[in-house]
Amino acid sequence: MANKVIIEMKGITKRFPNVLALDHVDFTVYEGEIHGLLGENGAGKTTLMKILYGLYKPDEGEIYIKGKKVTIRSPKDAIRLGIGMVHQHLTLVPNLTVVENIILGLREGKWIFLDYKRARKRVLEISRKYGLEVEPDAKIRDLPIGVQQRVEILKALYRNARILILDEPTTVLTPQEVDSLFNILRSMVKKGLTIIFVTHHLDEVFRITDRVTVLRKGRVITTLKTSETNARELAKFMVGEEIIPAIAKKPLKEQKPLLIIKDLLAYDDKRALQINIPSLEVFEGEILGVAGVSGNGQKELVESIIGVRKVIKGKIIFNGLDITNKHPKDILPLGITIIPEDRLSEGMFPNLSVAENLVVGLHRLEGFCNKLMLNYNRILDYAKKIIMKYKIVTPSEKALISTLSGGNIQRVVVARALERPSKLVIAFHPTRGLDIAMTEFVHEKLIELRNSGKAILLISEDLNEILRLSDRIAVMYKGRIVGVFRQRDADRYKIGLLMTGAQEASK
Numbered sequence: 001m002a003n004k005v006i007i008e009m010k011g012i013t014k015r016f017p018n019v020l021a022l023d024h025v026d027f028t029v030y031e032g033e034i035h036g037l038l039g040e041n042g043a044g045k046t047t048l049m050k051i052l053y054g055l056y057k058p059d060e061g062e063i064y065i066k067g068k069k070v071t072i073r074s075p076k077d078a079i080r081l082g083i084g085m086v087h088q089h090l091t092l093v094p095n096l097t098v099v100e101n102i103i104l105g106l107r108e109g110k111w112i113f114l115d116y117k118r119a120r121k122r123v124l125e126i127s128r129k130y131g132l133e134v135e136p137d138a139k140i141r142d143l144p145i146g147v148q149q150r151v152e153i154l155k156a157l158y159r160n161a162r163i164l165i166l167d168e169p170t171t172v173l174t175p176q177e178v179d180s181l182f183n184i185l186r187s188m189v190k191k192g193l194t195i196i197f198v199t200h201h202l203d204e205v206f207r208i209t210d211r212v213t214v215l216r217k218g219r220v221i222t223t224l225k226t227s228e229t230n231a232r233e234l235a236k237f238m239v240g241e242e243i244i245p246a247i248a249k250k251p252l253k254e255q256k257p258l259l260i261i262k263d264l265l266a267y268d269d270k271r272a273l274q275i276n277i278p279s280l281e282v283f284e285g286e287i288l289g290v291a292g293v294s295g296n297g298q299k300e301l302v303e304s305i306i307g308v309r310k311v312i313k314g315k316i317i318f319n320g321l322d323i324t325n326k327h328p329k330d331i332l333p334l335g336i337t338i339i340p341e342d343r344l345s346e347g348m349f350p351n352l353s354v355a356e357n358l359v360v361g362l363h364r365l366e367g368f369c370n371k372l373m374l375n376y377n378r379i380l381d382y383a384k385k386i387i388m389k390y391k392i393v394t395p396s397e398k399a400l401i402s403t404l405s406g407g408n409i410q411r412v413v414v415a416r417a418l419e420r421p422s423k424l425v426i427a428f429h430p431t432r433g434l435d436i437a438m439t440e441f442v443h444e445k446l447i448e449l450r451n452s453g454k455a456i457l458l459i460s461e462d463l464n465e466i467l468r469l470s471d472r473i474a475v476m477y478k479g480r481i482v483g484v485f486r487q488r489d490a491d492r493y494k495i496g497l498l499m500t501g502a503q504e505a506s507k
Contacts, residue, residue, distance in 0.1 A: 006031040008027075009052065013058060014059055021047045032189060032194055038213065085156065102155045161193075162192070166196070185197075209226045212229070214238055249447050259316075266310065267312065285453045287471050288457055288470065289460065290475075291463060298459045302338070344406075350400065355379050357401045358387075380397055390414070393408050394408060411434070414434075422454065425454060425455070443469060475499060
């Protein structure tokens, strides 16, 4: 690895209303290395990279590229300097081809006419050089997410990027796609590129990076050679404290199925995806994890259970009662609670306070409500205890929930669900947006509920989370359950194959 400095960011400071996002950050990257930028959600990683790419302007600080001071006012300036960025959420146009997406916004011919053949030839040359094999004429909508990500990388390389920023690139990838991406990145570095790898996953740091910089609350905590540190040390740098492992799961006992799904048939909103599940059960005292790439029917399955989506055919039995197509107001009081997928549109009431959001669904219980009047003193006292227990950062329990950060909104949503009396907890991406310490806390609470005999239906795109918590794992692909494994028999690569629809993987 060369020790020639290619990027030097000095004293970078960025303020947003009421938030100091970056506090005099110094960040140095060597030419020809894979440099990990590690930190919790909200630590400032993406903000720092958006400054480097010209999407944000720093309030203070300087940027040097190859020793020369530069001013980056926009992505156009960054691209001119050889900097490319692949965002966490891909920005491709589904109905266009690979080549059309790559050259979108560029002039590839004379005047308004595009030289498609020339562009296609160059796309093939770049993809072969760096091992980014794609079909240039394929429509984006027909490509797996891992291949779509390659197209985003190709877009940057097509614009002559020599420095590539990857922001949380493995978020929605299967294990096989992650392996493929890492092989590609190693090949790219060997051919002279420099990569900044933004992540909050410790295992990825050790698998792919040469050095790592840790950010916490907008400040640089340390920069280390990856080979000279360990996961425990990095975790402590990330959160500022020792992480205590979650409590152990008790051995499974023979329990009855609490949720039974038989011959379920439903559709998504466009009737494009059919949810077809002949049989699925969730037992008392177990965590059933549902693994799958986003958009394969997980949302529709949950909505069918809680009565939000119409079931065309089949039965959903909860605790011996047929709840098929019943209204949510009749289903949820039976003992089902949910951590919703989208905390902003489904998990909160933006015009209500933190305290009021914490008691939604509980407000009719004794103590919170006296006939037609809410007991606000009782609600505020309860909220103070929950805010302390779940370490929710808020000016006060009376503050509007919409003024909180995304991670703290998620804490409110999780707290409300886990503190509610229930027999079945549907946990849909329960730790999305949470830091390591809070993630451990939520995992511990789910295991605690499971140990007490509750049933947990865990839906997550984080395969590590699924493997760690689940007693059994069901894999969803295109609306169907394509495999069910006991945790002790689960193989992450076999599950990854099933997630992508590979038929050769045996159940």
